[in-house]
Amino acid sequence: MFDLDRWQEIFQTLGKNKLRTALSGFTIAFAILLFTLLFGIGNGLKHTFEKSFNDDANNAIFIRSGRTTKPYRGLQSGRKIQFKNDDYKFIIDEFDGKVQFISARIYKGVQAIYKGEQNNYTVRAVHPDHQFLEKTIIDKGRFINVFDLKNKSKVIVIGRLVKEDLFGNKIALGKNINLSGISYKVIGVFSDEGGDNEERLIYMPITTAQSIYGNNDYLDQVNLTYNPAMNLEQAISFGNLIQKKLKDKHDIAPRDQGAIRVSNMAEANKNVGMFMLFLNAIILFIGLGTLVAGIIGISNIMVYIVKERTKELGIRKALGATPKSIIGMIMLESIFVTTVAGYGGLIIGVFTLKAIGSSLEQYFIVNPSVETYVVIGATIVLIISGTIAGYIPAKRAARIKPIVALNDE
Amino acid sequence: MIKIEKLHKSYPIGNDSLHVLKGLDLHIKEGEFVSIMGSSGSGKSTLLNIVGLLDGHDSGNYYLNGQLIENLDEKKAATLRNKFLGFVFQSFNLISYKNALENVALPLYYKGINRKERQKIALQYLDKVGLKNWANHLPSELSGGQKQRVAIARALVTQPKVVLADEPTGALDSSTSHSVMELLKEINREGMTVFVITHEEDIAAETDRIVRLKDGVIISDEKVIKKATV
Ligand SMILES: Nc1ncnc2c1ncn2[C@@H]1O[C@H](COP(=O)(O)OP(=O)(O)OP(=O)(O)O)[C@@H](O)[C@H]1O
Ligand SMILES: [Mg+2]
Numbered sequence: 051m052f053d054l055d056r057w058q059e060i061f062q063t064l065g066k067n068k069l070r071t072a073l074s075g076f077t078i079a080f081a082i083l084l085f086t087l088l089f090g091i092g093n094g095l096k097h098t099f100e101k102s103f104n105d106d107a108n109n110a111i112f113i114r115s116g117r118t119t120k121p122y123r124g125l126q127s128g129r130k131i132q133f134k135n136d137d138y139k140f141i142i143d144e145f146d147g148k149v150q151f152i153s154a155r156i157y158k159g160v161q162a163i164y165k166g167e168q169n170n171y172t173v174r175a176v177h178p179d180h181q182f183l184e185k186t187i188i189d190k191g192r193f194i195n196v197f198d199l200k201n202k203s204k205v206i207v208i209g210r211l212v213k214e215d216l217f218g219n220k221i222a223l224g225k226n227i228n229l230s231g232i233s234y235k236v237i238g239v240f241s242d243e244g245g246d247n248e249e250r251l252i253y254m255p256i257t258t259a260q261s262i263y264g265n266n267d268y269l270d271q272v273n274l275t276y277n278p279a280m281n282l283e284q285a286i287s288f289g290n291l292i293q294k295k296l297k298d299k300h301d302i303a304p305r306d307q308g309a310i311r312v313s314n315m316a317e318a319n320k321n322v323g324m325f326m327l328f329l330n331a332i333i334l335f336i337g338l339g340t341l342v343a344g345i346i347g348i349s350n351i352m353v354y355i356v357k358e359r360t361k362e363l364g365i366r367k368a369l370g371a372t373p374k375s376i377i378g379m380i381m382l383e384s385i386f387v388t389t390v391a392g393y394g395g396l397i398i399g400v401f402t403l404k405a406i407g408s409s410l411e412q413y414f415i416v417n418p419s420v421e422t423y424v425v426i427g428a429t430i431v432l433i434i435s436g437t438i439a440g441y442i443p444a445k446r447a448a449r450i451k452p453i454v455a456l457n458d459e
Numbered sequence: 460m461i462k463i464e465k466l467h468k469s470y471p472i473g474n475d476s477l478h479v480l481k482g483l484d485l486h487i488k489e490g491e492f493v494s495i496m497g498s499s500g501s502g503k504s505t506l507l508n509i510v511g512l513l514d515g516h517d518s519g520n521y522y523l524n525g526q527l528i529e530n531l532d533e534k535k536a537a538t539l540r541n542k543f544l545g546f547v548f549q550s551f552n553l554i555s556y557k558n559a560l561e562n563v564a565l566p567l568y569y570k571g572i573n574r575k576e577r578q579k580i581a582l583q584y585l586d587k588v589g590l591k592n593w594a595n596h597l598p599s600e601l602s603g604g605q606k607q608r609v610a611i612a613r614a615l616v617t618q619p620k621v622v623l624a625d626e627p628t629g630a631l632d633s634s635t636s637h638s639v640m641e642l643l644k645e646i647n648r649e650g651m652t653v654f655v656i657t658h659e660e661d662i663a664a665e666t667d668r669i670v671r672l673k674d675g676v677i678i679s680d681e682k683v684i685k686k687a688t689v
Contacts, residue, residue: 055574066556365552368513369613370541370569372534448533453513456552 060383070358074351074384075391078436081344082392082428085337086399086420092333094407094418099322099329109150109280110183111289112313113141113272113296122303131300131309135260135267138177141274144295148288152274153180156259160229160252164216171212173229173252175259183273184242186253191223191238198237198255205258207238209249232262276316282323285316341428344392345435349442352384356443363447364455373448380447384440385433392432396425460621460652461487461510466519468505479505481675482519487654489620492647494655494663497672503656504625506672510654511544511623512536524620541569545614547624551606553598553613559585560594563613570617584612588642604635611642621652628662640665 064071115131138154156175161168180186181193189210198205206227213222226233234254242248260267276285293312294304302309356363363376403418468480479502487493495503508514509521512531521528524543531539545566546552553562564581572580585591588608598606607627614622624643628636640662647653647667655666663669664683671679 055568058574059568062557062561361552362554365554366565366569367533367537368511368540368546368552369566370537370617372537372569374534375569451514452536453508456513456548 056378056382060379060386063379064383064387070355071387074348074355075387075394077347077351077391078344078388078432079391079395079398081340081347082395082432083399083402085340085344085428086396087402088336088340089333089424090399090403090418090420092329092336093420096326096329097417099326108315108319109275109278109285110315111274111276111285111292113274113292114270114311114313116308116311118302118306118309120303120306122306123301125301129309131302133269133272135269137296137299138269138272140296140299141272141292145288145292148277148280150275150277151179151182152272153177153183154256154269155180155271155273156256156263156268157270158259158263162212162216162252163228164225167216169212169215171250171252173206173254173259175254175256177256180253180273183275184244184248187241187243189239189241191236193238193240194253194255199257202257202261203255204232204234205237205255206234207240207253208236209251210239210241211246211249212252213239282316282320286314286320289314289316341431341435345439348384348388348435348439352380352439353443353446356380356447360447360450360455360458363450364452364458367452368456376448377441377444380444381437381440384444385436388432388436388439389429392436393429396428400425460489460491460524461485461654462520462522463510464520466506466509466521467517468502468509468514469517479675480509480516483675483677485670485677485680487652489652490647490650492644492653492655492667493670494657494666494668495670495672496657496660496663499658501672502675503672507623507625507654507656510621511546512540537569541566541617543620545617545619545622547607547610547614547622547627549626549629551598551603551610551630553606553609555598558595558597559590559601559609562598562609563616566613566617581612581616584616585609587615588612602635603631604639607631607635607639608642611639611646615646615651619651621654622646624653624655626656626658628657628659636662637665 113133115133118125118127118129118131121127133154135154138152142149142152153176158173158175159170160173161170174180176194177199178193178195181188186193186207188207191207193207194205197203206229208216208222208227216222216227217225222236222239225236227236228234229252238253240249240253256269276288280288289312293310296302296310297304297306300309363371366376400420403420407418463483463485466480466483466485467478469476469478471477483506495506497503505514509516510523512523512528515531523539554565557565560578560581563584564577567577567580582591582594585594588611590605590608590612593601593605593609598609601609607630611622611627614624622643627643628639631639636659643653643655644665653666655662657663666683668680668682670677
């Protein structure tokens with residue numbers, strides 16, 4: 051294999067037969083280029099989906115209330131269901147061990163004023179666990195804690211964009227902001243991958259909000275994450291169980307769809323999982339398809355090349371070339387061309403993906419790219435395919451009787 | 460050097476078979492210069508190809524350099540060809556993309572000689588056929604006679620025991636033909652066994668012995684009586 055003489059012979063043959071070399075090289079390079087582009091774009095689609103599910107914890111369950119749509123236990127339909135603190139406690143008591151994090155939410159629109167800057171924002175009053183439910187990233191300071199809750203402290207954690215609006219480049223931490231007439235101290239600044247709207251929120255202890263905005267124990271929503279040890283099926287039935295128990299607690303008909311609404315990430319994950327599987331299968335199918343097409347292409351070209359060279363091979367045989375040396379020569383040529391051309395195609399593909407990558411975002415393709423293992427895998431496939439593509443015609447060529455080969459015109 | 464006994468060869472043609480060589484006996488000793496004559500289709504090339512191990516025979520015995528040729532696989536045949544035989548063809552059979560020097564050096568490559576040595580030896584043989592200055596020319600840049608000289612140099616480069624030439628002058632005009640024959644004669648004078656197929660009486664007359672074939676049998680085998688050249 052590393053016989054310098056043999057390589058010189060091969061380089062000469064390839065160099066002196068440029069069209070032939072270019073033809074076979076082009077076929078394989080094109081196949082690999084296509085493979086890389088399709089693979090990269092497929093990956094880009096995948097990234098888009100992964101990203102859109104990155105906002106919240108992926109084992110979250112959101113519970114909201116609405117109005118009943120069916121009469122039940124002597125109660126009229128159209129009744130408004132209002133969650134209260136005891137619903138929050140009920141879930142904790144009832145499903146101990148199955149719940150990882152839990153937090154209620156109350157929403158409130160406010161007008162914020164700080165030193166002449168003013169703007170309207172939504173306050174989201176929560177429990178401390180909310181940080182993990184929403185994957186809130188603390189940039190400065192801290193999130194709301196149990197002491198804030200206990201003391202009903204007038205503290206807030208503001209979103210990155212709120213901070214930018216009101217403070218610009220100045221420090222926000224420790225400053226007081228006026229929210230609709232009441233002064234709150236900024237104890238933290240956060241960011242969130244969920245987008246601009248998430249970063250235009252203000253977090254507040256839920257007890258503070260309850261005492262200031264209505265003096266009651268109402269809750270708008272309860273969010274939780276299920277124990278990650280559960281599999282998707284278990285998590286889905288867990289979500290259904292919560293819904294059932296809450297309906298029972300609030301005297302809601304079991305078939306009533308509107309009064310208690312549970313959105314369970316487990317269900318979405320199941321769908322996404324299936325979609326990903328489907329996407330992966332398509333990518334694999336297309337990828338393998340192009341590779342196979344490339345291999346068939348190169349095989350055909352090799353057959354043609356060997357046919358065209360029959361006479362030359364006959365001459366070589368008459369001069370003392372053994373069948374083994376003929377097979378070796380054709381195969382090395384084939385492997386060399388497929389590997390070099392294929393690798394070239396791969397490089398062009400990778401660079402093309404890099405170059406066009408960001409312009410594809412409007413088509414829901416984010417960061418189209420191929421992984422290193424794919425690159426290595428494809429290269430190995432190439433060498434193997436080069437071997438196969440070369441072997442069959444080489445074997446055939448070696449079998450032709452020298453006299454038949456010499457008489458070939 | 461070459462000994463043939465009761466050699467038979469047929470080619471299958473569809474379901475039939477064409478009996479081409481019908482029991483030939485021929486003995487060529489080392490250093491002889493022999494020509495074969497006969498009409499077209501009489502089996503001359505068939506005989507030469509068998510002698511050159513490019514094709515097999517059906518029955519009879521063939522000894523090359525005292526060695527009985529039987530059950531020869533392609534690898535052994537290739538090695539024997541490389542070691543004992545040199546070929547010159549009517550249509551030259553040079554490799555078109557290799558220059559004269561590379562063509563001459565090719566048998567040495569299959570002999571396993573290193574590149575430097577190959578170039579050196581090949582150049583010596585090109586010099587011998589008077590084409591040292593044409594070493595870097597491609598076959599397409601050479602005349603017919605020059606191509607055949609390159610082919611002869613290629614046949615000689617491995618220092619074989621026998622040179623086999625199938626109508627080496629068939630594609631050349633008469634003056635070029637004679638210069639090629641002169642070259643073969645010179646090789647023969649140096650001790651090489653030369654075996655030539657030809658159609659032309661005057662070419663055959665330049666050899667030492669003429670074997671005539673007709674319909675697959677030898678009809679005459681005579682020494683050439685040289686005119687005394689004073
Ligand atoms: N590979 C083959 N298959 C079938 N028949 C063949 C084959 N090679 C030769 N023949 C036949 O065998 C016969 C002898 O052929 P050969 O080539 O030996 O003749 P030749 O004496 O060299 O003729 P020429 O002077 O025209 O070269 C011819 O009839 C030819 O058609
Ligand atoms: Mg003939």
